Structures are given as C-alpha cells and as structure tokens.
Amino acid sequence: xxxxxxxxxxxxxxxxxxxxxxxxxxxxxxxxxxxxxxxxxxxxxxxxxxxxxxxxxxxxxxxxxxxxxxxxxxxxxxxxxxxxxxxxxxxxxxxxxxxxxxxxxxxxxxxxxxxxxxxxxxxxxxxxxxxxxxxxxxxxxx
Amino acid sequence: xxxxxxxxxxxxxxxxxxxxxxxxxxxxxxxxxxxxxxxxxxxxxxxxxxxxxxxxxxxxxxxxxxxxxxxxxxxxxxxxxxxxxxxxxxxxxxxxxxxxxxxxxxxxxxxxxxxxxxxxxxxxxxxxxxxxxxxxxxxxxx
DNA sequence: CTGCATCCTCCTGGATACTG
DNA sequence: CAGTATCCAGGAGGATGCAG
Numbered sequence: 001x002x003x004x005x006x007x008x009x010x011x012x013x014x015x016x017x018x019x020x021x022x023x024x025x026x027x028x029x030x031x032x033x034x035x036x037x038x039x040x041x042x043x044x045x046x047x048x049x050x051x052x053x054x055x056x057x058x059x060x061x062x063x064x065x066x067x068x069x070x071x072x073x074x075x076x077x078x079x080x081x082x083x084x085x086x087x088x089x090x091x092x093x094x095x096x097x098x099x100x101x102x103x104x105x106x107x108x109x110x111x112x113x114x115x116x117x118x119x120x121x122x123x124x125x126x127x128x129x130x131x132x133x134x135x136x137x138x139x140x141x142x
Numbered sequence: 143x144x145x146x147x148x149x150x151x152x153x154x155x156x157x158x159x160x161x162x163x164x165x166x167x168x169x170x171x172x173x174x175x176x177x178x179x180x181x182x183x184x185x186x187x188x189x190x191x192x193x194x195x196x197x198x199x200x201x202x203x204x205x206x207x208x209x210x211x212x213x214x215x216x217x218x219x220x221x222x223x224x225x226x227x228x229x230x231x232x233x234x235x236x237x238x239x240x241x242x243x244x245x246x247x248x249x250x251x252x253x254x255x256x257x258x259x260x261x262x263x264x265x266x267x268x269x270x271x272x273x274x275x276x277x278x279x280x281x282x283x284x
Numbered sequence: 285c286t287g288c289a290t291c292c293t294c295c296t297g298g299a300t301a302c303t304g
Numbered sequence: 305c306a307g308t309a310t311c312c313a314g315g316a317g318g319a320t321g322c323a324g
Contacts, residue, residue: 029211031266032191036212038265038272039187044316045178048185052177061286069171070178072318077287087275098285099324108271115264118257123180124173129250130180133229203306214298219307240305241304 041086042112046071046079051109051116054089058104088112183228184254188213188221193251193258196231200246230254 041047046068053059053067065076080103083089088109094100105113183189188210195201195209207218222245225231230251236242247255 029209032195032209032211034269035194035262035265036187036191038269039190039261041272042265043185043187043190043261045181045185048181049174049178053174067171067174069174073287074319075317078317085276085279086272087279088272093286096285099287101286108268108275111268112264115257115260118260119181119185120177122254122257123177123184126250126253127176127180130183130228130230133250134227137227137229215307216299217297220297235306241307243306 041082042088044079046075047083048116048120050076050079050083050103051088051105051112052120054103054105054109055113055117058092058102061101061103064103083109183224184230186221188217189225190258190262192218192221192225192245193230193247193254194262196245196247196251197255197259200234200244203243203245206245225251 042051049068049071050064053064059067061076061080064080065071065073068076071079080089080091084091086108087106090104090106090109092102092104094102184193191210191213192206195206201209203218203222206222207213207215210218213221222231222233226233228250229248232246232248232251234244234246236244
C-alpha cells in the first residue's frame with residue numbers, strides 16, 4: 001500500500017490524527033447515497049480499467065479495446081461515453097482517413113487516478129489471498 | 143493457481159522512483175483480467191459501502207442496513223456473504239435471544255480500507271463536479 | 285478505424301412472505 | 305433480529321450487422 005501522503009493527493013493528510021475515522025464520520029445515510037451514486041457510475045469494473053489504462057497517456061479506441069481484453073466493443077463505447085459525460089475522459093477526433101480518435105483523462109479524471117490505481121494495485125496484490133479465502137470458504141461450507 | 147511469482151512479485155517498493163507509472167506498467171492484458179475479476183467482486187457499490195461502514199468498528203446486520211440506506215435486506219445478505227467468502231469480512235454469531243450477529247473487517251478487509259475510503263472520499267469531493275459535467279454534456283448533446 | 289443500432293439472453297436486485 | 309426462499313421486472317452486456 002502506498003504511503004498515505006501520496007494516496008490522496010491534495011486531500012487532507014490521511015495520516016492526520018483521526019483522519020481514519022473522518023471518512024466514516026462522513027458516512028451518514030445522505031453521504032451513502034452520494035457515494036453509492038458516484039460508485040454506480042465510475043465504480044464498475046470497465047470504467048476502472050479504462051481509467052487505469054488511460055493513466056499514463058492517451059489511447060485510441062482499439063488500443064484500449066486490445067489492452068482491456070475481454071471488453072466488448074459495445075461496452076467500451078458505452079463506458080467511454082459515460083466517462084466522457086461525467087467529465088472524466090476527453091474525446092479528441094482526428095479527422096483523418098481512417099479516422100483516429102484519442103481518449104485521455106481530463107483534470108477530473110486525473111484526480112481519480114490515484115484512488116483508482118490504489119484499488120487496482122490492491123487487487124493485484126491481494127487477489128491470491130482472496131482466491132485462497134474463497135477456496136477455504138467453499139471447502140468448508142460449499 | 144496464480145503464478146504470483148512472475149505476475150505479481152510481492153509489492154515492489156512503493157516509494158521507488160516511477161512508482162506512479164508502475165501501476166500502469168503492470169496493466170498487461172493478463173493483469174486486466176485479474177483486476178477485473180477482483181473488481182467485479184469487491185468493486186460494486188454495495189461492497190464498497192459495507193466496507194466503508196465497517197471501517198471503524200463492527201456492526202450488526204440491521205445496523206448496517208440502516209446505515210446504508212437504500213440497500214435491500216437481500217442485497218445486504220448477499221454482499222456480506224460475498225465479502226465473507228472472499229475473506230474480507232468476518233461474521234460472529236452471538237447465540238443470544240434474539241440472535242445477534244456482528245460483522246467486522248478481517249485483516250485483509252482492513253487492508254482494503256485505505257483504497258476504498260480514498261475512492262469514497264473522492265466520490266464525496268467530486269460528485270458535484272460530475273453532476274455539472276453531466277448537465278453540460280446533456281445540455282450540449284442530449 | 286470508429287461507432288452506432290438491433291436483438292436476445294442472463295443476471296442483478298427489489299418486493300414479499302416465511303423460519304428460527 | 306437475522307436469515308432464507310420465491311417471484312419477477314429491468315438492466316447489463318455479448319453477438320452481429322451496417323455506416324461514415
């Protein structure tokens with residue numbers, strides 16, 4: 001896990017006393033709805049993967065499609081449209097032949113990079129533990 | 143099953159130079175599948191909200207249900223089962239009358255706290271910007 | 285290459301009722 | 305209080321074909 005200082009960029013210092021519970025303090029029912037709503041949009045697996053793959057540099061449509069591996073053309077289109085609508089991704093059309101469309105993160109999208117990558121890295125680091133736990137669970141109860 | 147040896151060495155030094163892009167470098171198609179798989183489980187909005195609400199202390203079933211506001215009993219049950227299966231949440235049954243069941247984060251679950259809260263805080267901080275972008279988009283194109 | 289539109293299937297997830 | 309079971313509508317998402 002990354003150092004708290006870099007985990008949440010310009011946000012209040014995560015390591016500040018009581019900051020750990022500050023997140024939970026903000027977890028009133030009202031905030032649950034807000035977080036839930038946002039997560040319903042940007043929290044799905046395709047959006048996260050697109051953001052991760054746009055982290056470094058802009059990518060073209062089929063480039064993303066190839067990198068993400070498993071995503072259908074339809075879902076990539078829909079995901080990119082959704083992210084564009086939410087102001088997280090910008091779409092730049094080069095009117096060449098054949099047409100070339102580049103997608104990149106906006107400022108807002110870049111601000112999402114850190115949280116999303118933290119989640120992605122956690123996934124990479126802990127998927128083995130999850131698989132083990134799952135086998136244990138299924139072995140005992142399944 | 144996962145030859146974590148080659149794929150995911152145990153986490154290289156986070157503070158090493160270029161670590162920021164290291165996340166993206168690890169974004170090979172193979173890793174996309176892994177991240178996608180993990181995200182499909184723990185990345186849905188209910189799981190995230192449950193983890194956030196268990197961040198500070200253990201909670202009882204209806205306590206969570208009340209806090210999350212909008213979740214159905216069914217989904218809370220399924221979400222908790224899933225998180226338990228993945229080793230992220232522990233379930234402690236007190237054989238009293240009426241029965242009392244406490245849910246808490248495991249060590250693995252606690253390790254997920256930071257990434258998840260980062261995402262949650264981002265959601266709280268940026269949902270307004272997202273709503274604005276959405277209105278702008280819908281106003282222009284919708 | 286990029287990207288819509290259509291069809292069709294399956295899973296998600298809410299509502300409800302019932303047990304211990 | 306905690307949990308299971310059943311029903312069912314709606315959306316997610318893949319496959320395919322066509323267009324610019």
